[in-house]
Amino acid sequence: MAHHERLLRIGYVPEHFSTPLYFATAHYGLNAELIAFPSGTGHMVTALRSGDIDIGIGLTEGWVAGLGKVTEAEAGDGGYRLVGTYVETPLCWAISTGAHRPDITTIDSLKGSRIGVSRIGSGSYVMGFVLADSRNWLLPTAASTSGTLAAVPFSDFVVLNTFENLRHAVNENEADFFMWEHFTSKRYYDAGEIRRVGEIYTPWSSWKIVASTALVGGAGEGLDARVEDLMERLNRGIKHFNENPEEAVKYISTELDYSEADAREWLKTVKFSERTQGVSPAVVDRVVEILGKAGVLVEKQGMQPTEMIAVTR
Structure with a gap:
């Protein structure tokens, strides 16, 4: 199998928010290797940098903190970039x-x-x-x-x-x-x-999609086609989620660690992105501002907000 045809390895958190990803796989032909990270976004940052996954779907603040803190010596190019928005609502x-x-x-x-x-x-x-x-x-x-x-x-x-x-x-x-x-x-x-x-x-929309820097071309090159394909199929998975709440409740309450009542209640609170492509710089600016205030990020060190985003919306 040629290198460029290798299946994407997608890191995700095995919680209720993963339901549209499951639907994209089950119903819309998303052919990828899904790798669960129950310990969350921080662990996926490490996995992206070590080349163990290609894509991560995780929390906005974790991704931004990971890039804002990098020094050139520590992680080279940071290992990943923000390419998409998964959930519009705060967490x-x-x-x-x-x-x-x-x-x-x-x-x-x-x-x-x-x-x-x-x-x-x-x-x-x-x-x-x-x-x-x-x-x-x-x-x-x-x-x-x-x-x-x-x-x-x-x-x-x-x-x-x-x-x-x-x-x-x-x-x-x-x-x-x-x-x-x-x-x-x-x-x-x-x-x-x-x-x-x-x-x-969270004072920002809660979940973003990142891609390994190996999949994010330089100026004018654009994204690897497999990432584009993933986002299109994810858009369909989200549409399916929105149109089939009963199927979502059944999946969450039987395959994941939630009661049916809690799954229903959660459905009322969450809004996934109808078009996952791209990230708003204003969201990243807001995270950077608060992380700077908290001393998690130091001004003029690490990556600037615009550099963190490969696909702007």
């Missing part, structure tokens, strides 16, 4: 603690505590800073002349890789709280395994 991140943590009552009681994250730079990490920013926990340090903020609103970032480990850690007192998508967390609230402290929405 609702639930803030969770252990079932038996009477000391944690409100979001404000989390300041200075230990936050559990899947990986440094992942959505669960970045959203800690978004939360801190929204609560005014980021205060300028006297030492900083550049006006960057004291970006340590938490006493520790406990790296735990998976959602399961995060739940375990808050119950075993290895971390004080963590943030994960609302509906994925909900069944564990209902079961009494973890307790909900609050929630916060």
Whole structure:
């Protein structure tokens, strides 16, 4: 088989948001190797850079943080570029603690505590800073002349890789709280395994598609045809999702870790992109602005927003 005909390897998170991708495969001839990354976007950044996947469908803030932080020596060309928009709506991140943590009552009681994250730079990490920013926990340090903020609103970032480990850690007192998508967390609230402290929405549309730099041609070359084909088939999968809610509910509640009621409720909150091609620079600017404020990204280091996007909408 010639090299250019190799199947695309698509990294995705095996949660409810993956349903249109499943439909694209099941009904619209998307012929690709789907590789699940339950530990999320941060792990896919690593996989793209090591050449283990070609495409990633993950959280906006994780992709932007990955490119904004790269130094030339560390990752060469960064390994990937933003090529498409998968979900238009923001993500609702639930803030969770252990079932038996009477000391944690409100979001404000989390300041200075230990936050559990899947990986440094992942959505669960970045959203800690978004939360801190929204609560005014980021205060300028006297030492900083550049006006960057004291970006340590938490006493520790406990790296735990998976959602399961995060739940375990808050119950075993290895971390004080963590943030994960609302509906994925909900069944564990209902079961009494973890307790909900609050929630916060991403200040941007939540899911983007990235492609390995090997598939993104230089000036005037455009995208690899397989990526174009993927997005067309994904558009059809999304259309199918929108037109067949019962099939979506059945898939989510039988193949994934959600109750039927939660699947129905989630359907009301999510809007996928009807045309996945391209990314709006305004969205990336907004992420970069907040990550800069949080000290996750340093001004004039790493990639600029316009450089991160291979296909603009």
